Amino acid sequence: MKKLLTLLCLSSLPLFAHAAAFSLKSADFADNGVMKKALGGNDKHNLSCSGENISPALNWSNPPAGTQSYVLLLTDPAGAKGLGVTHMLAYNIDATRKAFQQGELNKGGDFSYGTNSPGTQSYYGPCPPAGAGYHHYNFVMVATDLAKGSLPAGLSHTELVAKMKGHALGSASLIGRLGN
Numbered sequence: 001m002k003k004l005l006t007l008l009c010l011s012s013l014p015l016f017a018h019a020a021a022f023s024l025k026s027a028d029f030a031d032n033g034v035m036k037k038a039l040g041g042n043d044k045h046n047l048s049c050s051g052e053n054i055s056p057a058l059n060w061s062n063p064p065a066g067t068q069s070y071v072l073l074l075t076d077p078a079g080a081k082g083l084g085v086t087h088m089l090a091y092n093i094d095a096t097r098k099a100f101q102q103g104e105l106n107k108g109g110d111f112s113y114g115t116n117s118p119g120t121q122s123y124y125g126p127c128p129p130a131g132a133g134y135h136h137y138n139f140v141m142v143a144t145d146l147a148k149g150s151l152p153a154g155l156s157h158t159e160l161v162a163k164m165k166g167h168a169l170g171s172a173s174l175i176g177r178l179g180n
Contacts (some may be wrong), residue, residue, distance in 0.1 A: 022171070024141045024172035027057045028056040032175045032177065035056065048128065048131075056176070061160060063143045068147050071090070071106050075140070079135060088116055089155065090109040090123075091114065106123050114153070138174075139173060139176065140171060
């Protein structure tokens, strides 16, 4: 009986190792780690928003099969007193791309921006309200089957998510914390 149980247990082991999961990382902070103040937003109308507005370095690996483009969302779900803040929408990112260098998302380039909560089409760095403690900034990279360039620039968060429905193949996320 013991041999039979051992044989049954061994036969249920996978023959091949699973592929590594789609992942998103940053050289500037660990997942759920504290971000440097320089990565925070800079807004003269908000005294607690006194960073340098430098976008972090990001790199990703092991995208799902069939990926044709990526979408990068940067949000603070607790921002605006719990209503959420969209800090950046970047999409039409080529499937061959695997990284953004520090500051690269500030410049634009071979991708499109959507419209963030402040109403701009750019990177708007994390900007926690004074005295609010740490906020969690969610970086979410979505792999899609949409051809690069198929989405128009300037989409809102809601419009972008609606256009991705049925086209998302998988996602990877990273959380950075910033507070005062």
